[in-house]
Amino acid sequence: MLERLVAYLDSVKARDPAPRSRWEVLTYPGVWAIFYHRIAHWLFEAELFFLARLINHWSRWLTAIDIHPGAKIGKNLFIDHGFSVIGETAEIGDNVTIYQCVTLGGTNPTNGKGGKRHPTISDDVIIGSGAQVIGPITVGRRARIGANAVVTDEVPEGATMIGLKARSTLVPAEEWVKEFIPYGTPCDDPCEGAREMGRDCIEKLENELKVLRAEVAALKVEREPARRSGTED
Missing domain, CATH: 2.160.10.10 (Hexapeptide repeat proteins)
Incomplete structure (x- = not known):
């Protein structure tokens, strides 16, 4: 015992x-x-x-x-x-x-x-x-x-x-x-793969957001002269 x-x-x-x-x-x-x-x-x-x-x-x-x-x-x-x-x-x-x-x-x-x-x-x-x-x-x-x-x-x-x-x-x-x-x-080892996948997804979304912001900024620049000319008329 x-x-x-x-x-x-x-x-x-x-x-x-x-x-x-x-x-x-x-x-x-x-x-x-x-x-x-x-x-x-x-x-x-x-x-x-x-x-x-x-x-x-x-x-x-x-x-x-x-x-x-x-x-x-x-x-x-x-x-x-x-x-x-x-x-x-x-x-x-x-x-x-x-x-x-x-x-x-x-x-x-x-x-x-x-x-x-x-x-x-x-x-x-x-x-x-x-x-x-x-x-x-x-x-x-x-x-x-x-x-x-x-x-x-x-x-x-x-x-x-x-x-x-x-x-x-x-x-x-x-x-x-x-x-x-x-x-x-x-906590650590088993989650490493999922963590890396999450980081990749976040980076991908951030890159897409940068592209969208750049496109929006370019559209604003293109439309600005037309907006000004319309205001002057």
Whole structure:
């Protein structure tokens, strides 16, 4: 058990440059939220629902992270900062990273029955701050959900989702993805091509604008003598 704990703390340090030691990682609210969830989930599966909820509410008060006791969580989940919500039927794989203010939310079934209402997050997924992943969808392995994205459809493996409603970026993540991208949001390398295309478009528009201005100026010069002669008459 100690080896598993050390491996977990090391996995957090590998994804966060802030902590100087494993002891510092132990102060993280996300670490404690997962610890309490393990207990609550064990009670939930034993059908001790009230006790599971008590642990859940204590954890939420202490960490500002609300994980329903029924949620299934794999190894090495790193919740960086608080104010995140994980619903009852959510399933999270291994080595997933979730930043602050993320919701793994559910949809209201039309038949009034519980069922699968929350997303399934595959291994190695990164969910950026403020993202909302809603409904019984699957987020594919190594996918990245950008900050503030709202995801309501299936996410292919390796895709990067941005925007509201979220859409996949033009550059497929599997072509450029690194081992870990903070906040799951592409900033430099994957956007270079699009940035250059944008610059080319701007330069082209500026050149066309210069040509149009020159043509307008030439027309004014041609019409000026006629305007003056008309005024003198």
